[in-house]
Amino acid sequence: MWNFSYVIPTLLVLVIFMGYYFGLPRIPIRINHTFIMLVVVEFLVLTTDIVATWACINYATLPVGLLYLLNDAYFIAFFLRAYSFFYFTVNVLKSSFSYNQKRRVLVLVPFCVFSLVVITSVWTHLFFYIDETGYHSGVLYNTLYLLIAFYSACSFYLITRHKSRVRRKRELNSVVWYNLILVLGAIVRYVFPTYLLMDTFCLMSLIIIYLSYENPDFYLEPRTWIFNSRALREYVEEINNKKNYTVLMFVIHNYNDLRDLYGIRQMDQGICLIGDYLRKHFKDEMVFYYGNGRFALLGKEDFDYETSYKNIRERFDSSWKADDAELFLEVGGAVLKMSENKLAIENVMSILSEGFDLAGESDEDRVIIVDKEIQDRIIGQTEIKKSLNNAIEHDQLKVYLQPIVNSATGKLEGAEALSRIFEDSGKMISPALFVPIAEKNGMINQVGDQVFEQVCRFVKENNVKAMGLSWINVNLSPIQFMRSDIAEKFYSCAKKYGVDPDFIHLEITEEALIDDSLLVKQMQALSSKGFHFVLDDYGKGYSNITRLRNCPFINVKLDMSLVWDYCKKPDEILPNMVNTFGKMGFSITAEGIENQQMAELMADMGVTHLQGYHFSKPVSMKDFVNDYAKE
Ligand code: C2E
Ligand code: MG
Ligand code: MG
Numbered sequence: 001m002w003n004f005s006y007v008i009p010t011l012l013v014l015v016i017f018m019g020y021y022f023g024l025p026r027i028p029i030r031i032n033h034t035f036i037m038l039v040v041v042e043f044l045v046l047t048t049d050i051v052a053t054w055a056c057i058n059y060a061t062l063p064v065g066l067l068y069l070l071n072d073a074y075f076i077a078f079f080l081r082a083y084s085f086f087y088f089t090v091n092v093l094k095s096s097f098s099y100n101q102k103r104r105v106l107v108l109v110p111f112c113v114f115s116l117v118v119i120t121s122v123w124t125h126l127f128f129y130i131d132e133t134g135y136h137s138g139v140l141y142n143t144l145y146l147l148i149a150f151y152s153a154c155s156f157y158l159i160t161r162h163k164s165r166v167r168r169k170r171e172l173n174s175v176v177w178y179n180l181i182l183v184l185g186a187i188v189r190y191v192f193p194t195y196l197l198m199d200t201f202c203l204m205s206l207i208i209i210y211l212s213y214e215n216p217d218f219y220l221e222p223r224t225w226i227f228n229s230r231a232l233r234e235y236v237e238e239i240n241n242k243k244n245y246t247v248l249m250f251v252i253h254n255y256n257d258l259r260d261l262y263g264i265r266q267m268d269q270g271i272c273l274i275g276d277y278l279r280k281h282f283k284d285e286m287v288f289y290y291g292n293g294r295f296a297l298l299g300k301e302d303f304d305y306e307t308s309y310k311n312i313r314e315r316f317d318s319s320w321k322a323d324d325a326e327l328f329l330e331v332g333g334a335v336l337k338m339s340e341n342k343l344a345i346e347n348v349m350s351i352l353s354e355g356f357d358l359a360g361e362s363d364e365d366r367v368i369i370v371d372k373e374i375q376d377r378i379i380g381q382t383e384i385k386k387s388l389n390n391a392i393e394h395d396q397l398k399v400y401l402q403p404i405v406n407s408a409t410g411k412l413e414g415a416e417a418l419s420r421i422f423e424d425s426g427k428m429i430s431p432a433l434f435v436p437i438a439e440k441n442g443m444i445n446q447v448g449d450q451v452f453e454q455v456c457r458f459v460k461e462n463n464v465k466a467m468g469l470s471w472i473n474v475n476l477s478p479i480q481f482m483r484s485d486i487a488e489k490f491y492s493c494a495k496k497y498g499v500d501p502d503f504i505h506l507e508i509t510e511e512a513l514i515d516d517s518l519l520v521k522q523m524q525a526l527s528s529k530g531f532h533f534v535l536d537d538y539g540k541g542y543s544n545i546t547r548l549r550n551c552p553f554i555n556v557k558l559d560m561s562l563v564w565d566y567c568k569k570p571d572e573i574l575p576n577m578v579n580t581f582g583k584m585g586f587s588i589t590a591e592g593i594e595n596q597q598m599a600e601l602m603a604d605m606g607v608t609h610l611q612g613y614h615f616s617k618p619v620s621m622k623d624f625v626n627d628y629a630k631e
Helices: 007-022 030-057 064-092 101-119 141-165 169-191 198-214 229-239 255-262 264-281 305-317 345-361 372-393 431-441 444-461 486-496 516-528 545-550 560-568 573-583 596-605 621-628
Strands: 128-131 134-137 245-252 286-291 294-300 320-322 325-327 331-338 398-406 412-422 471-476 504-509 532-538 553-558 587-590
Touching (some): 007 030, 007 198, 030 064, 030 198, 064 101, 064 128, 064 141, 064 169, 064 198, 101 141, 141 169, 169 198, 229 286, 229 294, 229 345, 245 255, 245 305, 245 345, 255 264, 264 286, 264 294, 264 320, 264 325, 294 305, 305 331, 331 345, 372 412, 372 431, 372 444, 398 621, 412 431, 431 444, 444 471, 444 486, 444 504, 486 516, 504 553, 516 545, 553 560, 553 573, 560 596, 573 587, 573 596
Parallel strands (some): 412 471, 471 504, 532 553, 553 587
Antiparallel strands (some): 128 134, 245 294, 286 294, 320 325, 398 412
16 A cells, blocks of 8 residues: 655665765754754654554554554654754854744744653554554644644744844745745645655655755865865854863965966866875865865864974975976965854954965064964954945045145145045045955945035035035045046036036045056046046155146145145255246145144245145035135
8 A cells, every 4th residue: 555656766866966066075053963864864764654654554464562663763863854954043043042042942842742652652542553554643643734733833933033044045944945845844744645655745845955955066166176165154154152262264366376377177177186195194174175275174272283384394395296297386374273263253263364365475484473462453444344344335434634725825726535434333434444455346336426425516506606616625535547438427417406517626645556558548538537636645655746747627626745744854955946946837735734834834945735634634524614604
């Protein structure tokens, strides 16, 4: 009466799958341990199901005790499977269940009760019994569906509660899917009990789990089969704040240049060789490849990183022999010791990423220690990044205005737009801190766009001419210059608000490391639309006077360090410089004017415009209107 047509192929597929899966490297994280448990339990269910069913068919020839034993084993494995799937869901959703001993015990109670009912069935006959006509279900048999319903309900409860914890949408879909398939399997089992079909449904769920969470490709570098950056992140996430650990990072110098020099294939072979060397020599540590020539060895608290690094460097003194090339590589290293840290995983990952950068820049024999001071600096930057993202996303970037006065009349003539972001606590983050970060991660484009738009809106909504304003300066980062559509973008924004481009002066810093020909090209594009240019921070960098001649600037801003130095100890250099600029046709602005005496010194020298705290600090647009609207 029982049909084996599904259960035997299911077992075969599972065995092949197990052979494949267990042959691959895995990171020792909880979700992987749980998956192994699940696979083993599924194997037990399948084998006991087949054997117990076969025994029940041949009941007449077998001892009754053996029949009870085999059926007990099957039912307990069956209950354990329901629990294991639930426990896997707990791990996917990072629910506190997995850490909370009390809750874990609590959800195990139904499993234990049902197992007890099964074991005692030999006397009570409640769940099943065997008599002279063979195997029979007991009065409580169908309650096994209650157990499945209980664990499924718990799983779906957790899914609805913690769905935001799943990082990828695909993973959320999967957790819903495999739980639905389990429910479906239980229904099919109830309707067609003799077909032994539920195991096949469970195998389907296992395959979904494998494809969504366990696929080793997710955690392995494809060409080298070393754990990748995702594996490092997930492993660190799991041990962070629970264990003390040490990470030794080392980075191949000039990796990208060497890739061009030696060829991609040869370099990949080199990475494989290094991976093999590390695996062979550092058996107690985990080896990760973070991409771009960056390796990490993660060990226990007492990992002797100094000797290890020394050995690694010594190995790198000799070449790595790829198929048809000999690679000469050099490395720099950094170490991070994590003990009793209470850092969020995001911060730890930022520290690691910066650690790799530091390692890449170092060519010292000794390893760089990523100490508390460096960690605090990185965390500070991560916080700034977060505030910046937040401000951009919620349109909360503020633009302040600082007046620029005519040195002859002392009257307001222009203003500089300076961006500001505020933390939730109200604390201001200086652009000196967030602009370099925004330039690094590309967000400066959004910052620039928002500042530009707010300035245009300000001009449209206020009678700027009546305030005395003839122009407003907007700072432009060299990164923004890289965008080929910058002229078009600014022009259409100005047009949208009915602002004459003539009114906007774009400040670019003298430090800009951008290629001169590109600079000239982009400036010409913007000039042709009517925008003007100011050279910012003159004297801070390498004072490139040729650039001044080649580019269409109308104003030069003397950096405040130059102004302050002169005011402290006047000399001939600055007046001559100002004189030259004047003759070249530039107007000149002195930044950082903090008192009347400085203002007079600059005015006497021929500086045409003055900006500084002596006149006003940068103020919000609202305060600016309040201060100057009546004038
Ligand atoms: P910057 O363009 O040279 O701006 C002048 C800086 O000097 C401003 O600092 C201003 O507050 C400060 N300052 C003005 N007068 C005085 C003074 O009398 N004494 C002192 N001690 N400081 C004075 P802030 O606002 O912190 O901006 C720093 C830099 O950040 C700016 O230097 C500019 O390079 C950059 N920045 C600000 N906003 C933006 C922006 O929207 N886009 C870009 N790309 N850069 C920006
Ligand atoms: Mg400026
Ligand atoms: Mg400046």
